[in-house]
Amino acid sequence: MTLRITDLHFGYGRRKILHGVDLTAHKGELLGLLGPNGSGKSTVLKNIARIHTPTSGSFRWDETVALEDLRRRELARLVAYVPQTIDVSFELDVREAIVLGRTPHFAGRPTAEDWDHVDRAIELLGLGPLVGRSVTELSGGQAQRVLIARSLAQQPSILLLDEPTSALDIKYQLQTLRLARQITRTAQVAAIIAIHDLSQAARYCDRIAFLQDGHVLAVGTPEDVLTAERIEQMYGIEVSIIHANGSVQVIPRDEPDSTVALESATAAA
Numbered sequence: 001m002t003l004r005i006t007d008l009h010f011g012y013g014r015r016k017i018l019h020g021v022d023l024t025a026h027k028g029e030l031l032g033l034l035g036p037n038g039s040g041k042s043t044v045l046k047n048i049a050r051i052h053t054p055t056s057g058s059f060r061w062d063e064t065v066a067l068e069d070l071r072r073r074e075l076a077r078l079v080a081y082v083p084q085t086i087d088v089s090f091e092l093d094v095r096e097a098i099v100l101g102r103t104p105h106f107a108g109r110p111t112a113e114d115w116d117h118v119d120r121a122i123e124l125l126g127l128g129p130l131v132g133r134s135v136t137e138l139s140g141g142q143a144q145r146v147l148i149a150r151s152l153a154q155q156p157s158i159l160l161l162d163e164p165t166s167a168l169d170i171k172y173q174l175q176t177l178r179l180a181r182q183i184t185r186t187a188q189v190a191a192i193i194a195i196h197d198l199s200q201a202a203r204y205c206d207r208i209a210f211l212q213d214g215h216v217l218a219v220g221t222p223e224d225v226l227t228a229e230r231i232e233q234m235y236g237i238e239v240s241i242i243h244a245n246g247s248v249q250v251i252p253r254d255e256p257d258s259t260v261a262l263e264s265a266t267a268a269a
């Protein structure tokens with residue numbers, strides 16, 4: 001099964017942001033969505049999750065299901081979206097926040113089975129010590145893990161992760177990326193992750209799509225698309241590409257001149 005996004009156009013007001021984005025994400029695959037700040041990564045994910053309504057374009061699951069025609073509840077059974085930050089206008093404790101992911105699956109009140117999914121997600125994300133705490137009291141990284149747990153409890157077929165590691169320390173970054181990859185494989189989910197770290201994307205994503213100014217510039221395996229030339233073209237920085245620990249690593253080249261200039265300016269002051 002495949003999520004196929006075809007010719008997606010979108011603008012905020014009259015300002016056009018996405019200009020005919022074509023993407024596919026296959027079941028069991030983690031697709032990394034990379035690109036400079038403002039290139040449109042979040043906007044693509046929000047269009048798939050129907051937080052935004054596209055100007056035009058289509059979203060097909062399994063070639064037959066048109067996501068744009070589904071009712072909200074049907075869409076929520078299929079697609080989970082993990083935003084960058086938690087947005088709660090009233091106090092919920094951690095378990096209550098996570099059980100919200102089960103809403104598309106129960107009528108009225110959550111069942112014992114729904115709570116089982118919640119507890120499993122809590123275990124997977126290592127959130128046990130936070131149970132009972134209000135989400136309004138959590139640190140940014142803890143709240144981000146609650147959001148990921150909520151999306152897992154939702155048991156989606158399509159998982160959209162919007163920079164899920166941006167607030168996490170290195171241990172939880174690696175744990176979350178490992179978990180994302182593991183879930184895509186074991187639960188056969190089609191997952192798209194917006195992510196900035198090129199080396200982490202290379203290590204955990206099956207394929208990478210590069211977005212620039214609302215256009216898909218390249219799609220392929222990390223080895224194919226992460227070239228020094230492309231990274232320089234996209235980000236304006238020089239990098240070395242090395243192969244280590246079985247994956248590509250992107251190492252920015254030092255710019256000693258600017259450091260020296262800064263140091264002498266400080267010394268002169």
Ligand SMILES: Nc1ncnc2c1ncn2[C@@H]1O[C@H](COP(=O)(O)OP(=O)(O)OP(=O)(O)O)[C@@H](O)[C@H]1O
Nearest residue numbers: 012017035036037038039040041042043044163194
């Ligand atoms: N709610 C909004 N209203 C108007 N313009 C917006 C809104 N959200 C995003 N934009 C603009 O749309 C463009 C794409 O933003 P988007 O957040 O999708 O980029 P991104 O690639 O996810 O960026 P980042 O890496 O910084 O998170 C940017 O120019 C941004 O300023």
